[in-house]
Amino acid sequence: MSQRLDDLPPTLRDRVSQLMAHSFNCLCVGVDSVGRLVEVFGDPAGLGLELPATGEPLEGFLPVLTGLDLSEAAELSALDLGGSAVVDLHVLPGNPAWLVLIDRRSEVAASRHFQQATNETRLVNAEQRRLMEQLIDSRAELALRKQEAEDSSRKKTEFIASMAHEFRTPLTSVLGYIQLLSARVAEDSGATEQLAAVDRAARHLLSLVENNLDQARLEAGSLVIHRVDADLRRLVDDLTVILAPLAADKGLSFGAYVEDEVPQNLWLDDVRLRQVLVNLLSNAIKFTDEGNVSLNVSWRDGWLDCEVHDTGPGIPENAQARIFEAFARLEHSELKPGAGLGLNISMRLAQLMGGELALRSQPGKGSAFILHLPARLARERDRSLVHGELGAQLKRRAGTRVPVLVAEDNPDIMQLLQAFLEPAGYALIKAQTGDEAVTRAMDQRPPLAILDMNMPGLSGMQVATRLREAGFGGRLLALTATRGSEHRHAALAAGFDEFMSKPVQMPHLLSTLERLLQDG
Amino acid sequence: MTRISRKVCIIGDFAVGKTSTVTRFVNNVFSEKYLTTVGVKIDTKDLELVDGRSLRMVIWDIAGSDRFSSAEFAYMRGAQGYLLVVDGTRKETLASALALRAAVEERYGALPFVLLLNKYDLVDEWSVSDAEIEALNKQGVLVLCTSAMTGKCVEKAFRDLAKSLTGVSAA
Numbered sequence A: 001m002s003q004r005l006d007d008l009p010p011t012l013r014d015r016v017s018q019l020m021a022h023s024f025n026c027l028c029v030g031v032d033s034v035g036r037l038v039e040v041f042g043d044p045a046g047l048g049l050e051l052p053a054t055g056e057p058l059e060g061f062l063p064v065l066t067g068l069d070l071s072e073a074a075e076l077s078a079l080d081l082g083g084s085a086v087v088d089l090h091v092l093p094g095n096p097a098w099l100v101l102i103d104r105r106s107e108v109a110a111s112r113h114f115q116q117a118t119n120e121t122r123l124v125n126a127e128q129r130r131l132m133e134q135l136i137d138s139r140a141e142l143a144l145r146k147q148e149a150e151d152s153s154r155k156k157t158e159f160i161a162s163m164a165h166e167f168r169t170p171l172t173s174v175l176g177y178i179q180l181l182s183a184r185v186a187e188d189s190g191a192t193e194q195l196a197a198v199d200r201a202a203r204h205l206l207s208l209v210e211n212n213l214d215q216a217r218l219e220a221g222s223l224v225i226h227r228v229d230a231d232l233r234r235l236v237d238d239l240t241v242i243l244a245p246l247a248a249d250k251g252l253s254f255g256a257y258v259e260d261e262v263p264q265n266l267w268l269d270d271v272r273l274r275q276v277l278v279n280l281l282s283n284a285i286k287f288t289d290e291g292n293v294s295l296n297v298s299w300r301d302g303w304l305d306c307e308v309h310d311t312g313p314g315i316p317e318n319a320q321a322r323i324f325e326a327f328a329r330l331e332h333s334e335l336k337p338g339a340g341l342g343l344n345i346s347m348r349l350a351q352l353m354g355g356e357l358a359l360r361s362q363p364g365k366g367s368a369f370i371l372h373l374p375a376r377l378a379r380e381r382d383r384s385l386v387h388g389e390l391g392a393q394l395k396r397r398a399g400t401r402v403p404v405l406v407a408e409d410n411p412d413i414m415q416l417l418q419a420f421l422e423p424a425g426y427a428l429i430k431a432q433t434g435d436e437a438v439t440r441a442m443d444q445r446p447p448l449a450i451l452d453m454n455m456p457g458l459s460g461m462q463v464a465t466r467l468r469e470a471g472f473g474g475r476l477l478a479l480t481a482t483r484g485s486e487h488r489h490a491a492l493a494a495g496f497d498e499f500m501s502k503p504v505q506m507p508h509l510l511s512t513l514e515r516l517l518q519d520g
Numbered sequence B: 001m002t003r004i005s006r007k008v009c010i011i012g013d014f015a016v017g018k019t020s021t022v023t024r025f026v027n028n029v030f031s032e033k034y035l036t037t038v039g040v041k042i043d044t045k046d047l048e049l050v051d052g053r054s055l056r057m058v059i060w061d062i063a064g065s066d067r068f069s070s071a072e073f074a075y076m077r078g079a080q081g082y083l084l085v086v087d088g089t090r091k092e093t094l095a096s097a098l099a100l101r102a103a104v105e106e107r108y109g110a111l112p113f114v115l116l117l118n119k120y121d122l123v124d125e126w127s128v129s130d131a132e133i134e135a136l137n138k139q140g141v142l143v144l145c146t147s148a149m150t151g152k153c154v155e156k157a158f159r160d161l162a163k164s165l166t167g168v169s170a171a
């Protein structure tokens, strides 16, 4: 190249080199065999470069020369040389060797835009995939743990149940033989009383065994509530027949009252209710030495209250919480029989029936245990199928699944959102495009909508604007792959209430949705 | 004082933190914002060696990829060693790095390199396992846990590489 240029007259040569540099926006640099600058065509500054004077070493100015073999033709594209120089470099070997640098600033800027978007999408997808894997792992782990817990709990229950069974069979025959014997011994022999003592001890042993069996079932969650149309007055009559004699034996007065407003038939588990009341009343009789023991039953707005009152020693305040624990025994009660399971079982049965067991007591002034149970009128029960047994949270959710619109075109992310939102009590209304999101939202008017910002068709931003213009009153949450406060401001201005960047942390999403619902 | 120059490359999958590592080393700054590299970016940094010489490291920061095309192989020509960067939070980038290493060795022979497990500040979220790291150590690979964000071991990575290029420690 230099050869031919050199053939031209000097003025023309300058003109041509200027033109060349201009039209290609390029620079030609001649380098000798020891790396010194020989000749330059074009304007280094125009490319954002600085070069030494002719005859000086080049490498300090052009670090790209380090390791570059000038005896071989080479082509390197998109080199960012620092400063603002971004060039394609061609090496033409010879003496001098020529470096041809062609400006690529605008091309590189354009392809950066594209590459950036591609890479960011791949990052978000990778993160989402990681979350999916975590979710799947933790689900498998949970299932395994649950299985293990269930297995061991089942084994325990089986063991206790079989033990209890083993005890019960011989005890039953002991009780039978006591009856046979007491019929045969002479009235006045003194043996009657001794047999009565054996009978009491055997019955006590039997009740301990039964309690252990119930406790095991409660632990295992295998104790099930069976509701029936129960006649409360009959139940209370039965209790009086069983317990009044026990009270009379101790010289206590016993009263059982059912208030007039208590309906004839209520929807409840009469067997378990009877069990709890027998336990509370026999405890009251056991611990009271003078005065009276009473049962008062009232009913209001679907709730039954059974209050067992005694004039016993009362329970000190510091012991009141502990008294419901399994095997808790108060000091002063150590001489009394009972394995300490009764109150714990009563409380858990009360909870299982959807109610609670409360205590009001003052030392020296007696105690009152109040059993508070949901008990619908028998014919009303269908109105509310779920009630009582479920925890307060579940109850709230199960009754009212909160509809939420989710507009998201990526099926993986949709699946992920679904996996988290449904168990948390949301009902998903799905949309895959912006237009679909607008239609569904205006149709079904959910209180919440989660919009992906980059959807085919209408963008999340446009969807929000349209919804707000159309008077959509629900809360809007933007999900986006981009971060930064300028995006956030734009989203809020378009009518979003909240803005979250992907990858979304699911617990954070759930708490944000809760908050939006509460605010809204 | 004698001055020598050496060309080194920094390679690895996209967004593993190559540019961040170079920027931390050269300018001692870090940015959370991801700005992808197109083509290659050339930077220099001078190190003093214990023998009194000065080493200019000419660092070619090559756009991330999991496979080299002829353009990237051309960038690698003339390099005396390289840093191989992995994002500890994305285990697939370790596989990419090992594939790149194999490709480079096939083309240019066994050059000195240091493997960087980057984003150590996020070690709680790492998906590269200790067993995998141990296996690399066993193969004699020089592995460093680095963080361009905190600067942890970034300087050391370049110094270790400089030492394998020159046989002399940096001062």
Ligand SMILES: Nc1nc2c(ncn2[C@@H]2O[C@H](COP(=O)(O)OP(=O)(O)OP(=O)(O)O)[C@@H](O)[C@H]2O)c(=O)[nH]1
Residues within 6 Å of the ligand: A119, B012, B013, B014, B015, B016, B017, B018, B019, B020, B021, B031, B032, B033, B034, B035, B036, B037, B038, B062, B063, B064, B065, B118, B119, B120, B121, B122, B146, B147, B148, B149, B150
């Ligand atoms: N937390 C953390 N983030 C980092 C670290 N190093 C880099 N990053 C972030 O990771 C993203 C990618 O970093 P870059 O240095 O641009 O990655 P790269 O390897 O040069 O990417 P390409 O040029 O696209 O190949 C940026 O958002 C950085 O802020 C690190 O040590 N810790």
Ligand SMILES: [Mg+2]
Residues within 6 Å of the ligand: B018, B019, B020, B035, B036, B037, B061, B063, B064
């Ligand atoms: Mg980069």
